[in-house]
Amino acid sequence: MKADDELCLCFHVSWRKVLNYIRIHRVQVASQLHDCGGAGTGCGWCRKQLERLTTVCGESPPAAEDVDTWLSEWTPSKEQYARGRAVYRERIGDLPREEPARDDPAGEQSP
Numbered sequence: 001m002k003a004d005d006e007l008c009l010c011f012h013v014s015w016r017k018v019l020n021y022i023r024i025h026r027v028q029v030a031s032q033l034h035d036c037g038g039a040g041t042g043c044g045w046c047r048k049q050l051e052r053l054t055t056v057c058g059e060s061p062p063a064a065e066d067v068d069t070w071l072s073e074w075t076p077s078k079e080q081y082a083r084g085r086a087v088y089r090e091r092i093g094d095l096p097r098e099e100p101a102r103d104d105p106a107g108e109q110s111p
Helices: 015-025 030-036 049-061 063-075 079-092
Strands: 007-008
Touching: 007 015, 015 030, 015 049, 030 049, 049 079
Parallel strands: none
Antiparallel strands: none
């Protein structure tokens, strides 16, 4: 992962934004991050990472110039993270529904 990759995929909140928020606001628990662009309040996939970040960063946050290196050592790749979220959303039944056909006012799918 890189600092500008999305941690919260629902609300497009980057790792950098969350890390800065933790540092500036001295966040102690992940639930305090809901004010950080809504991180953790969507599908729930990022909550474990948010909890981990608050724990690890509370002990010793990475210096700004070391964030990308730190993230590459402590987080999955961007692709692994997105695949994991897709599996998670499928498991909890949180997949987008198909849009009804535009030509059918009743919302039924055309054959």
